[in-house]
Amino acid sequence: MSVSQAIPLTGRFSARVAERDERTIRLGAELRHTNVSEYIINAAKTQAEIDLADRTTFVVSEEKMKEFYEALDRPVEEKPELKRLFAEKTIFD
Helix, strand or coil: CCHHHHCCCCCCCCCCCCHHHHHHHHHHHHHCCCCHHHHHHHHHHHHHHHHHHHHHCCCCCHHHHHHHHHHHHCCCCCCHHHHHHHHCCCCCC
16 A cells, blocks of 8 residues: 555655765665655655664563563662662752
């Protein structure tokens, strides 16, 4: 499904590019049998999803996950320094 068929288009981007980059983008769009706008939007959207996922999804080994769960299950250890710090007034008090 093309971008324009999915939902009404209301946003707008504008960019200036070097002639060489423009040629490359146009060739890429032709290769995908799409127009330049859809090609750029799909590429930018894909990259944005990757960038956002990189900040919200974490992949760890089974061993590291086990260590994490063990740390969560450990009994609470009182830290006198932290207790004193949190008892102090802040600029918001």
